[in-house]
Amino acid sequence: xxxxxxxxxxxxxxxxxxxxxxxxxxxxxxxxxxxxxxxxxxxxxxxxxxxxxxxxxxxxxxxxxxxxxxxxxxxxxxxxxxxxxxxxxxxxxxxxxxxxxxxxxxxxxxxxx
Amino acid sequence: xxxxxxxxxxxxxxxxxxxxxxxxxxxxxxxxxxxxxxxxxxxxxxxxxxxxxxxxxxxxxxxxxxxxxxxxxxxxxxxxxxxxxxxxxxxxxxxxxxxxxxxxxxxxxxxxx
DNA sequence: AGTTAATATTCGAACTTTCGAATATACCAC
DNA sequence: GTGGTATATTCGAAAGTTCGAATATTAACT
Numbered sequence: 001x002x003x004x005x006x007x008x009x010x011x012x013x014x015x016x017x018x019x020x021x022x023x024x025x026x027x028x029x030x031x032x033x034x035x036x037x038x039x040x041x042x043x044x045x046x047x048x049x050x051x052x053x054x055x056x057x058x059x060x061x062x063x064x065x066x067x068x069x070x071x072x073x074x075x076x077x078x079x080x081x082x083x084x085x086x087x088x089x090x091x092x093x094x095x096x097x098x099x100x101x102x103x104x105x106x107x108x109x110x111x112x113x
Numbered sequence: 114x115x116x117x118x119x120x121x122x123x124x125x126x127x128x129x130x131x132x133x134x135x136x137x138x139x140x141x142x143x144x145x146x147x148x149x150x151x152x153x154x155x156x157x158x159x160x161x162x163x164x165x166x167x168x169x170x171x172x173x174x175x176x177x178x179x180x181x182x183x184x185x186x187x188x189x190x191x192x193x194x195x196x197x198x199x200x201x202x203x204x205x206x207x208x209x210x211x212x213x214x215x216x217x218x219x220x221x222x223x224x225x226x
Numbered sequence: 227a228g229t230t231a232a233t234a235t236t237c238g239a240a241c242t243t244t245c246g247a248a249t250a251t252a253c254c255a256c
Numbered sequence: 257g258t259g260g261t262a263t264a265t266t267c268g269a270a271a272g273t274t275c276g277a278a279t280a281t282t283a284a285c286t
Binding site for chain 4: 127164165179181183
């Protein structure tokens with residue numbers, strides 16, 4: 001029983017364990033957007049976006065609504081936004097690590113100065 | 114910049130994206146415990162526990178303190194507990210899915226009735 | 227120094243995730 | 257129905273995660 005609950009929680013975290021999926025959820029903070037708008041705003045491949053959206057749908061983090069040609073996505077439960085908000089505080093509190101990550105990315109990208 | 118922040122968040126979620134690691138953090142809710150106590154309470158392999166603890170340490174979710182022979186672990190920031198609390202509400206709100214997961218596990222375990 | 231207890235690390239096999247390219251499906255307008 | 261636009265799915269290669277078995281490290285005790 002505990003095991004099932006933990007598996008459920010782990011699946012939830014796994015669903016958000018990718019920068020693109022976090023970016024998608026953040027885009028949907030103010031309300032629904034079409035798949036096309038999300039793709040355009042994030043500047044990612046269509047297939048890739050669609051795969052990430054499928055994962056977020058499968059874990060019930062997003063819901064979708066079809067309207068003619070398009071599919072509109074939104075966050076199912078406001079608590080998910082709430083969790084991301086707490087994490088923002090958390091990140092500010094540990095900004096030095098965020099900056100370390102930043103530097104690591106910078107280095108990996110071979111941006112010399 | 115946004116990218117680094119998202120990578121940092123994704124890493125955080127990734128760190129919690131495993132049932133054993135969630136179980137470890139939950140064990141530490143009331144305060145620090147030795148590695149041995151965690152292993153005993155969860156009934157897992159020593160090497161496996163140590164690997165999961167290493168991941169949680171690397172992502173700065175846990176901190177450790179050596180005392181002689183033993184290593185005591187604790188959750189670094191109470192906001193992590195807070196996030197897990199919100200998730201508990203979230204799970205209660207979506208209990209039907211949790212139950213579906215439970216049934217799936219039950220089935221996979223071949224527990225007939 | 228030798229032994230035991232507690233914890234960490236390394237290795238390799240099995241499994242899962244990620245990506246873009248290609249293809250499929252669905253809907254609309256003509 | 258043909259053509260176009262929006263989105264989803266399938267495939268296979270590359271990269272990442274997970275596990276237990278074996279081994280290493282560290283500290284305490286004799």
